[in-house]
Amino acid sequence: MRWNRIAVAVALYMVIASMAPLAAEAEGASGGDLQPYILHQGYEVEINGAYAVTEVTRVIENPSDESISYSFVFIIPEEALISNFSIQIGGVTYYADVLEKDDAQERYNESVEEGRDSGLVSSSRTNTFAYSVSLSPRETVRSTLRFEQMLLKENGWYRYELFMAGSTDSLKVGTLVVDVAITSMSEISEIRTEGYKGELDVAGPRGATASVHMRQEDVSPSEDMAVEWSTKAGPMEGTLLFGEKDGAGYFVHVFDPDIEGTRVPKDFVFILDNSGSMSGTKFSQAKEALTSIYGGLYREDRFSFVRFSTNAIAWKDELVGANDDNKDLILDHIDGLVIEGGTNIHAGVLKALDIFKNDGDSVPVIVLLTDGRANVGLYNRSEFRKDVALKNTVDASIFCIAFGNGADWTFLEALALENNGKATWVKEEMDAKNAIKGFTKSFSTPLVADLSFDYGDGVTDVYPTSFPAHYKGSEVLLAGRFPIGQDEISLVVSGRSGDGEIVKHTTISTEGVENQDFVPRFWAFQRIQYLLGHMKYNGTDNASVDEITELALEFQFVTDYTSLYVELPIEMTEGNTMNDHPEYYPSYGSPAMDGGAASESDVPGFMGVEVLLSFIAIMSIGWTIRRSRRGHRRT
Template sequence: MLSAPGVVLLFTVLLGFSSLGLASETNDLDIYSFYVNSTVSSRYAVTVITSRVANRANESREVDFHVELPKNAFISKFTMTIDGKAYDGVVKKKEEAQQQYSRAVSRGESAGLVSVVGRKLEEFKTSVTVAAHSKVSFELTYEELLKRRLGKYELLIKAKPKQVVKDFKIDVRIFERQGISFLETKGGLASNDLESAVSTSKRDKEALVNFSPSVEQQKQCSGCADKGLSGELLVIYDVNRPKSAGDLQVVNGYFVHYFAPTGLSRIPKNVVFIIDQSGSMSGTKMKQTREAMLKILDDLYEEDHFGLITFDGSVTTWKDNLVPVNSDYLALARTFVKKINSRGMTDIHAAVLKGVEMLSRFGESGSPKGSTSIIILLTDGDPTSGVTNLGEIKANVKDAIRERYTLYCLGFGFDVNFKFLETMALENGGLARRIYEDSDAALQLQGFYEEVATPLLLEVQMKYSGALSTTQTSFGQYYDGSEIVVAGQITDNDLEKFTAEVKAKMKDNDVTFSEEITQSKGDSKTLDHYIFDTYIQRLWAYLTVQQLLEKQVLLTEEQQVAVREQVLALSLNYSFVTPLTSMVVTKPEGEQAQVAHKPKEGEAHSKPVISFRSSHRSNTAAYPSVRLLSADTVDGFGPALRSGKARTHRFRQGSAPYDHHPPVFRSFSILQQPPTAKNFLQKPTYASPTLVTVIKVLLPTQGQNTSICFDVEAQTNRIPRNPVLTLLYDPATGISITGEMLQGQHLHAIGVRHKDGCYMKANTTAIVVTQQGIESVFSWADLGMSHQCDGITLNLHDEVLLADMGKVHLRILRHKDGQSNFLWTALSLQAPIPGAKGLLGNSPISYVLKETTSTISAKLEILGKEVMGRRVSAVDYSIHSKPTVDCWLVPFSSVVPGSLQDVLSS
């Protein structure tokens, strides 16, 4: 319910682009396009930052790309395009990325760890050399679940391009099924000289915010001149809440439940404030703490009771017992707070136990019925007197509290052992928050108190029928202005009745909320048009990873190992840069790859960034070590994945829903390691380089929401350079569908033969139909084309060629890939074809989910045999929006008889 440590208000990104040397001064490097597109679909925000830079100089220049993003966000994609050649960021296990970095350093090369921690943000930074009169574009995507605080969601974008940009635009789209109750914009980019550059519109469920400053506005705004804009755009909104049970959404086997009931009576609280007044709190810290406490006292409710404790080497209580909130006690408390001064040592152990003792006595003497008790500890350092063993302190505090009270720990500055405070708070139902030493530290303290000032529900328990792998479902409190979010997977495919039930305690009685979704069996479309199919799935993965990372400090070493494996698997499957993964930024030949890490809370927030400098610059775009087209997997079934060869994880996310009738053949993807040892990984030369082609095929299923997928792998010295693969061959009807790969990268051509009377071949430029020796040639621009050919009916609409052959329906899509095109196929069968061969001969497939062994693995029964499946994600190229889908990865032999040689075609 409360945000993780840090004071950033839900969603923040700082953008800056700069060149090195004299380029920025001479305008040799021109940022001619700067575009931020942030789409929020029911709180889940996906932000894409695109910057295009042109080198106008007569010699090479180095360009930096620099983005600061929220601490709670996960980078999911990065692409750098130079002269039409794309270089992709690859998410890897952190140890693998670190080894790569270490090898580069040991060779005397200067690589860089390119993420740092700031007060609110983390930094992603990379650089590349751009040849004279050439262009480079950077595109970074990151994802985050917006958290509701104090009754609103906030999205903050800071823009700092450092020069005037010809095409400067920030677009924010917000879609909320509950309806948007209010929308406003603030910040330097929305006021004074730039106010006219901001436009907003709000309809019932959709809000749009656009910031498009002209060149003149960028030059004439206050303090801009030729240095460009530097400011922030803050978008604030909330949603309607007509249902007390919240908003329940279900799509494609996943659900999310947003729970934030209104109209509830406030629960009285008994709160003890424990304030560190040791010597290290002297000066500004102490002044700001007094200022914050005076404001907090003004915000206490009349039904509340409170107590004040200060500590250094000894413990001082303002009153021996908690007192009611009234004008007399508040006046005395203000006098006490004003006299708090720093001195002495730090005895955290005695101070916290004293607070527990006060609450215990207050409870024994008759605390208000239905009230809740909390302790708020503020300290800026480690214990230096009394009990100083951290383990002993945590054990004694936990034993004293015994789950009766909630403990919140506020760590002031970076000298404090934040992990110790975090563990102690989590063990006692609370959380820890870092208070940053800055001019607004008092506001940070006040802001935290406001979040917990108004409890509305206690002992909240969430239950869901037919669900598994749910995120956290038990919450000690629900506070006014916050929101509980639960996501999970649905085990029961019959979604005619999916129920959410919430039980909790109110001020005077227990209460139960319930919400139910009803729909036709097999229909997963319960959401509005703006919800892309993988929205809930990715939200579930994001929230699961976040909560596992937060809770792992409470686990034993053995439990932590299991949790880390689960987090790693999810991070790799969904291409998230988390504390267990890193993104390797590929470079052209002659430039070392850089590694972007997800830093942990408490790491030095002013860590320097080391940018790579190479003595040799090449303008030739080298073949990257891996060409990314689709998802890889963790501990996959094929030899290529187990061999330790370079592998990649990339997920392209669509924004449009699936077609109403998803095709049988959804995705067909290739990962290839090129025939060279001199690639961006700088791997050593092998005597006999082994080339591995990996083809991932996705099949839909009958009666299940999750598809089946399998890998096809082979040594490339055993297959042609441009292999032709049999997708489907039906001996009874003579229908044959084949796909030609261009150097193992893309489907370059699709061939369809119906008996011997008609043959159709489509490549990326033309469609050729041959009937009785006569050729008919069509262009992809011939929209509305319709042609009959001996049992095959062809229709062309919007980059999609439809080939209807009775019981077999084929869709061929043409996709853009930088400056080139490639093809994709989607095959629909009315029923399985007996005796059919090829990669898709057994589709559609059916399976029985026999046993779920973990959140990402299960035992499946396919064609009468039990096999192990692992849940992975892959890109669905069968529609132009290219969404990411979930699938059970199973062995090739479990769905396709024979080997790869059996599906090779001439």
């Protein structure tokens, strides 16, 4: 009897340039014509409120009599964090551990020095977890990847996307299974699916639950799938769920009331870039977008307009009512604008801020339409954003619409997020009106302004920390901590609706409530994403890196500063191979060899010595991420 140790390292890389695409590589006499067969590919998705955990399981078989090496990918959402990777051997599942990146790299290097072949797999796809396997004849590998993400409610709907197209590199899958289970914090009103054209079993909604199931055989996934669902509004104080981990209490607070009465009016200043860099399609798209936006203003709203090139010029220095006459006047003015001069975005934003008067109860909103390519005035990105934050004394939300394939997306996204707004990106091949439809609707109807939450004594580390308004069809998600033993939380929600001030006092008991396992992870996810976003726009700092690393190790998340590592002790004896288990391979082979499809009973959970020996030659598993320079996907 002898022991071999197989090391599989999962490293996180920020890829700046496009990488070479994953390519199939077959070994043996066939000279590259051999391909593996995917017996089973399954997606198990559990969604609690706005938090989704996805497990993707893939069982790969070499149905031939020669060795095969092949590269595979798991495609994950841009905003998700990987939380586990595992392989199953002999009915036993071995899970990877999250380690500090240097520690994982050191252990991986040791495995290389011991003579095991290694390398890194790269991909041209964004947000992919890529790995390569070497399969001995007739051998099988089973792997599972788990990732977690937070979903946003926009325009009344949650949306979960499953990226299946291209995940198998056109290889056939014996059994393709998708199971999505949704448990909402309030009653589900409707559920629907998009993208996937095959037959789906949609169950519900039944109260606060719904599910989607799909099963196909002998297919090559060529379509993505999206599941969307709407929920009924919650109570005025919101809904709290609780969890516990390592002696600390955690909560998630969902605030999504549908306030009855008059909506809160808005004050808009629209800023249009008519500089030379916006010439051509971009300027036409921006004008078209403004025509659509002005058409959606309510009569109680007010607005003004600023255009900038080398300098910034206001259409009017005060806000005017959004009646039909004023809309016609501004649209005629915009129609007559032409391209000229340099790009002084800073002057345009400051001119807009000067127009706002802190003399009313309206919600101040700036909508900036530009390609973001400043070359006049203050155009250092960091100094620009700091100056705007200092001078935005009315707490105006800034929403950015980036135009053109070469737009400075990172800058515009940062400017929006730091000023309680968001951004979207209109590429030159898009229809501008359709591209911004959902985006502008998301901030068209504020229900509560000057929103604040106070949880009383004992509650700490609440994130996020800023949310000036709650808009119709959206929700506010907060997460915090409290000491175990604190038996209640004294919640005060305050704000202002169209009918006046709102103050809601509620005492919420923490005793005897059901412990939700996802709640502590939700809090950690929120905090890690906040810190990563802060450093993305403001540069790396040691305190944030240390906190991210500590949280990632505690909650087992893969981040820029942590990696997955699994070490597998395998007991191997003579003759202990898959060939000794004919129940997996009736009549010579697998369903792939016989031209049939695999059933769930065909999914093996064992790898023999030959695949283990070939696993020693496995390339390291690398998760390569290139943050795609794209904006808001919803329309």
